[in-house]
Amino acid sequence: MDANFLSPNSMLIQGVTMSDFESMISRLLDKKLANILESISQQEETPKNGLNKRKEAATKLRVSLVTLDAWTKAGIINAHRIGGRVYYTDKDINDALKKVSK
Numbered sequence: 001m002d003a004n005f006l007s008p009n010s011m012l013i014q015g016v017t018m019s020d021f022e023s024m025i026s027r028l029l030d031k032k033l034a035n036i037l038e039s040i041s042q043q044e045e046t047p048k049n050g051l052n053k054r055k056e057a058a059t060k061l062r063v064s065l066v067t068l069d070a071w072t073k074a075g076i077i078n079a080h081r082i083g084g085r086v087y088y089t090d091k092d093i094n095d096a097l098k099k100v101s102k
Contacts, residue, residue, distance in 0.1 A: 051080065051087035060093050071096060 013021065052060065057077075058068045072079045072086075077096035079089045 014074050030034075051082075052090070052093065054086055054088070057088035057093055061096060074098065 016024075054065055054068060058065050060079060061068065061077075063071070068077070071077045076099050078092045080089065080092075
């Protein structure tokens, strides 16, 4: 056998049918894809219109709601009021992070 064929990272599989091997790979991929789908669904909590509720914005900024309110009043972050609710865009959040990090 070629010396490169059996490198430290290679594996030789014997005694397994092709059907069993495909089944093992399929189960492994199913688990990995399930983890990916779960993480994607958690990221999609932000509405598609780009507006974040106060709690979502505070989480993204890693501050409390009290701090977020203080930053809004101080002009560090812009808020958008729609009816009686307050929303923050992703751009507002990124701009606030830039202001705070200076």
